[in-house]
Amino acid sequence: MTRERELESALGALSDRLANACRGAGRDPGEVTLLPVTKYFPARDVAILYELGCREFGESREQEATAKIAELAELSLPIRWHMIGRLQRNKVRAVARWAHTVQSVDSIRLVDALDHAVAGAMEAGERTERLSALVQVSLDDDPTRGGVSEADLLAVAERVAAAEGLVLSGVMAVAPLDVEPERAFARLVQVHERLLREYPTATVRSAGMSADLESAVAYGSTCVRVGTALMGARPIPSP
Numbered sequence: 554m555t556r557e558r559e560l561e562s563a564l565g566a567l568s569d570r571l572a573n574a575c576r577g578a579g580r581d582p583g584e585v586t587l588l589p590v591t592k593y594f595p596a597r598d599v600a601i602l603y604e605l606g607c608r609e610f611g612e613s614r615e616q617e618a619t620a621k622i623a624e625l626a627e628l629s630l631p632i633r634w635h636m637i638g639r640l641q642r643n644k645v646r647a648v649a650r651w652a653h654t655v656q657s658v659d660s661i662r663l664v665d666a667l668d669h670a671v672a673g674a675m676e677a678g679e680r681t682e683r684l685s686a687l688v689q690v691s692l693d694d695d696p697t698r699g700g701v702s703e704a705d706l707l708a709v710a711e712r713v714a715a716a717e718g719l720v721l722s723g724v725m726a727v728a729p730l731d732v733e734p735e736r737a738f739a740r741l742v743q744v745h746e747r748l749l750r751e752y753p754t755a756t757v758r759s760a761g762m763s764a765d766l767e768s769a770v771a772y773g774s775t776c777v778r779v780g781t782a783l784m785g786a787r788p789i790p791s792p
């Protein structure tokens with residue numbers, strides 16, 4: 554089978570799966586964005602998925618993403634790129650050139666670095682719009698896996714909201730491996746609702762991946778980030 558046919562069939566199956574999940578949860582499928590995660594897969598796959606109708610993509614490693622996006626530049630595809638992986642402060646300048654959204658904002662220092670990088674990118678004419686930011690929430694309080702603790706969420710959100718170059722758009726979470734996804738997503742709902750009381754426009758709830766998108770949709774996810782179920786198994790396991 555050609556890669557085109559393979560991706561077309563996987564995207565069809567995934568769209569059906571997502572539509573079923575929405576029906577099961579009594580939700581309108583239009584409320585949930587499908588974000589293909591193309592890490593470890595080539596620029597050509599992105600171009601194929603674009604032809605199939607995808608307009609937003611997630612990447613988790615800055616160097617790989619920067620190279621891939623440069624490769625795609627000559628096609629001038631109006632794609633919204635989301636940075637979804639852990640982001641070191643020395644990588645923010647590159648990310649500020651290409652990202653529409655950073656979903657993995659998890660410290661005040663990162664907020665400040667991103668804000669500064671966005672200002673620089675605007676000054677250099679590399680971007681015109683502010684950067685959309687999701688605060689990544691840790692659902693197991695294990696700081697090594699990224700995300701802010703519930704206790705720190707409002708402080709980080711406040712900093713994002715005050716940053717000139719950033720727009721506080723919502724929250725993101727990865728369900729921990731050792732907790733039932735339902736429990737983790739129920740906790741995310743509580744945390745997000747608390748944030749929404751202060752910031753009613755921060756409506757994005759990015760939750761759910763290949764293995765747990767049904768339960769994420771049941772718990773109000775507005776963005777599912779899907780790699781494996783669409784692209785196939787990654788050549789190398791991601792960190």
Ligand SMILES: *Cc1c(COP(=O)(O)O)cnc(C)c1O
Nearest residue numbers: 590613637762763778779780781
């Ligand atoms: C890789 C990745 C995904 C996609 O995971 P799959 O299980 O392959 O669907 C989603 N979110 C984040 C943050 C990731 O790094």
